[in-house]
Amino acid sequence: NAGVTQTPKFQVLKTGQSMTLQCAQDMNHNSMYWYRQDPGMGLRLIYYSASEGTTDKGEVPNGYNVSRLNKREFSLRLESAAPSQTSVYFCASKWGGANQPQHFGDGTRLSIL
Amino acid sequence: KQEVTQIPAALSVPEGENLVLNCSFTDSAIYNLQWFRQDPGKGLTSLLLIQSSQREQTSGRLNASLDKSSGRSTLYIAASQPGDSATYLCAVDAGKSTFGDGTTLTVKP
Numbered sequence: 001n002a003g004v005t006q007t008p009k010f011q012v013l014k015t016g017q018s019m020t021l022q023c024a025q026d027m028n029h030n031s032m033y034w035y036r037q038d039p040g041m042g043l044r045l046i047y048y049s050a051s052e053g054t055t056d057k058g059e060v061p062n063g064y065n066v067s068r069l070n071k072r073e074f075s076l077r078l079e080s081a082a083p084s085q086t087s088v089y090f091c092a093s094k095w096g097g098a099n100q101p102q103h104f105g106d107g108t109r110l111s112i113l
Numbered sequence: 114k115q116e117v118t119q120i121p122a123a124l125s126v127p128e129g130e131n132l133v134l135n136c137s138f139t140d141s142a143i144y145n146l147q148w149f150r151q152d153p154g155k156g157l158t159s160l161l162l163i164q165s166s167q168r169e170q171t172s173g174r175l176n177a178s179l180d181k182s183s184g185r186s187t188l189y190i191a192a193s194q195p196g197d198s199a200t201y202l203c204a205v206d207a208g209k210s211t212f213g214d215g216t217t218l219t220v221k222p
Contacts, residue, residue, distance in 0.1 A: 004156075033210075042117075043157075043202070043212040058209065090156055098144035099164045102210065104156035 002026050004105035006091050012111045013081045021076040021108050023091030029103070030096035032074035034058075034066060036087040037107075043090065049074055050096065081112045115140045117205055119213035126193055127221050134188040134216045136203035141181045143205045148177050148188050151200045151215065160201075161188070193220045 007022045025032065034046040035058075045058030049068040063085060065077045074093075078085060088109050092102040116139045126132050136146070145164045149157040161170045161177040163186070169178040176189040186203060202215040 040214065042214045043204075043210075045209055048209070092157075098206070099162065101147055101159040101162045102157075102204075103159065104149075106156040107154075 004091055004093055004103055006089075006105035006108050008108060009106065010109045012113065013078075014113055015082060017081050017112075018077065018079050019081065020078075021089055021091075021110075022073070023075065023105060024073045025091075025093040025103070026072065027093060027103065028071070029093035030071070031094050032068065033092040033102065034064075034074070034076045035090045035092065036060065036085075037090060038087050046076065046089075083112050086110060086112045115143075115205060115207060115211040117203060117211050117213040119201075119203060119216050121216060122214065123217045123219075125219040125221065128193060128195060130193050130220075131189070131191050132193055132218070134190070134201050134218070136186040136188070136213055138184045138186075138205045138211070140205075140207065141184055143181065143207045145206045146177075146179055146186050147204045147206065147210075148175075148186075149202045149204065151202060157202065190218075193218075195220045195222050 004025045030051045033048040035043040037043045047066040049055045052071045088107045091105045094100045094102045118137045147162045148160045163170045163179040174191040179186045200215040200217045204210045204212045
């Protein structure tokens, strides 16, 4: 049982380049989330998808776009990468509903030069 | 805006000691509070989830409590082991989750 799988694990980009971070879960969860983790700032929600076909902005959505491709997959796209987007990105999922635990992937470590 | 604070930021204890990690939050209108463990270079592993109507949850050597009225939660770890060394994060869920910065625990053999 793989849980939440993120690809790639590491990536280095130049300023202005674009890329898509991939996330897939095999737990039949309804809700999926993208967070970024920065030293001293904790995890911050970028975007989330409460169910297939819906997406909503989180706390820090600027510079990002998302696609909920199907129930399993939720991708995060940086259209024009900036050094301020250097971070560790985590995808998470849960069944949905108020009292279900979130399950996290191992993260993508992204550096933008 | 919900704010979550974890004190201390770092803690070092000898093996076998019982310890308490603290989490405080500013808005008591929450659905639940979740405690996670994060190992270096890894994602977050869920340890315990306490619903807003609950006072505590237990799993093995871990016990988490919730006092919603005072905006506090504690994670109690009994008989600590070197394998418990990690960063522990709490997150409050009020529709969207807000995370604390974590407490980095080191258990020395």
